[in-house]
Amino acid sequence: MHIIAVGLNYRTAPVEIREKFAFAKDELPDALRKLKETKSILECVVVGTCNRTEIYAVVDRMYPCGHYIRDFIEKWFGVSRREFNHHLYVKEDEDAIRHLFRVTGGLDSMIIGETQILGQVRDAFLLAQENGATGILFNTLFKQAITFAKRAHSETTIGETPVSVSYAAVELGKRIFGSFAGKTVLIIGAGKMSELTAKHLHANGAAEVIVANRSYGRASDLAEKFQGRATTFDCLLDGLKEADIVISSTGASGYVLKREQVESVLQGRKSRPLFMIDIAVPRDLDPAISELSNVFLYDIDDLQSIVATNLEERKREAVKIDAMIGQEIDAYNTWYRTLGVSPVISALQKKGNQIHQETMDSLLKKLPDLDEREIKVIRKLTKSIVNQMMRDPILRIKEMAAERKGDEALALFTDLFALEALLEEEEAGESAKPAAGAGTPAAAAETKRPAFGLTLKEALAGS
Known part of the structure; x- marks a missing residue:
């Protein structure tokens, strides 16, 4: 068996290409069914976001399956493979598994360390599972990847440092106010960056939003988004008296607010701190404003510096998570190597039961006068x-199967206890059953049979 990941993302394809390969949510169950029906595909999961479309599959043969998946993509989206082949990446076996852990952990995201992708992968897996598209390998692998991502974010600080200007502004504000509950935000201008920052502040508890703009109409449109109120530059100082947080982003060629204006407003604020963010280039707010008591002024360079520092911090934390991924793959290897133990143990137990029953039958023939109580005692003791x-x-073979030469240990164990016939009988019994879907006992037996003691990469490559 092999594990394969085929996809394209923001690194390999521009948005005008990615949008051609977006699965509609209501079509995903049918897409999973079609994939599952594709020759040689035993299990599958589709992960689709604005930044990536990826197909994960358990396949019985690697190279033909790469062709089969491309053929599926071509037919499903109605796009010639000549248009997308050079945008695709194909990852095989352990590389595919490592890629899944990196994706789920946010290490492969445009914003490194983001957590939204974790929920998206989880939803994709659950949908595939509900539609019978997963089996023993993916049920274990995806659950492990999801659990790992949660642990990685809780045990590192990768998600705690903001990596956008708007988030950096919010984090700075938290240092000053602790909480935005009950705070008033004054937006000067109606720029996109101001709007995004205000959106984050509002989402973090800011109570009221005032929008000041030269055009009252534009101010009103933006204010409506936050259930706020609009004003013009003529009443700017009145808004400043109420504000706790000021976000400025206009196209003005000179300062919109000078030190003297802010100073005159401060006299009536009773020492309330004023947090000011100047996102404009050229700057809207007089740098001398920062000299005033209880005023905290930051410009775009301050915020970008914080973002750059935080991004470097996320990269350092990502290295830690990468090391954790190696441990997770080792754990998956161990689990995979021990899959072949179950039928061997089952065969040994079956042989032991047969010997016991034959012994009891022989004993009862030789001692026909035993009463029911005596028979029960003898049966229990034997x-x-x-x-x-x-x-x-049984304990030793479980331990040995998890080691590097577990396949040899299982073969020797089978030979020593003469279990070959019982294993063949069990395999023949499974083959005689009706065809089973992924996740059924028959599918599990089919999947685990080649896995005797191999490392994951060896086992996958050797089928």
Whole structure:
């Protein structure tokens, strides 16, 4: 068996290409069904966001399946593969698994360390599971990747440092006010950056938004988005008297607010702190304003500097998460290597039960005068002997199967206890059952049979 990831993202394809390959939400169940019906695909999950479209699949053969998935993409979206082939990336086996962990952990995102992708991967997996598109491998792998991403974000600070100007402004404000509850925001101008910053402040609890602009109409349009109120530059100082937070982004060629104007307003504010963010270039707010008591002024360079510093911090935390991913892959390897133990243990237990039953039958023929109580005692004691004899071998083979040469240990174990016939009988019994979908016992047996003791990469590559 192999694991493969095929996709395109913001690094490999511009938005005008990515939008051609976006799965409509209501069409995903049908897409998963079509994928699952594709030759050689045993399990599949589709992850689709504005920045990526990725197909993860468990396949029985690697190279033909790359062609089959491209063929599916071509037919589903009605786009010739000549238009998208050079945008696609294909990751195989352990590289595909590492990629999934990086995606889920936010390390492959445009904004490194973001957490939205975690929910998107989780939803994609649950949808595939609900539609019968996953089985033993992906049910384990995706659950592990989701759990890991949550742990990675809780054990590192990758998500705690803002990496956008608007978020940086909000974080700065928290340092000054602690909470934005009950605070008033004054927006000077109606620029996009001002709007985005105000949106984050409002979402973090700011109570009221005042928009001041040369054009009252534009001020009114923006104010409506925050259930706020509009004003013009003529009444700017009145708004400044009420404000706790000022965001300025206009196209003015000179200062919109000078030190003297702010100073005159401060006299009636009773020492309330004033947090001012100047996002305009050229600047709207006189730099001398920062000299005033209880006024905290930041310009675009201050915020960009914070963003750059925080981005570097996220990159350092990402290195830690990358190391954690290596440990997760080792854990998945161990789980995968032990998949082949179950049928061997089952065969040993079955053989032990057969020997016990044959012994009891022989005993009862030789001692026909035993009463029911005596038979029950003998049966219990002999069964206990068989179980005790099997206990240590079972524990040891579980340990040995998780080691590097687990396949050799399983083969030797099978040979020593002469379990070949029972294993063949079990395999024949599974083959005789009706075709089973992913996630059923038959599908699980089919998946785990080649995995005897191999590392994940060896097991996947060797099928």
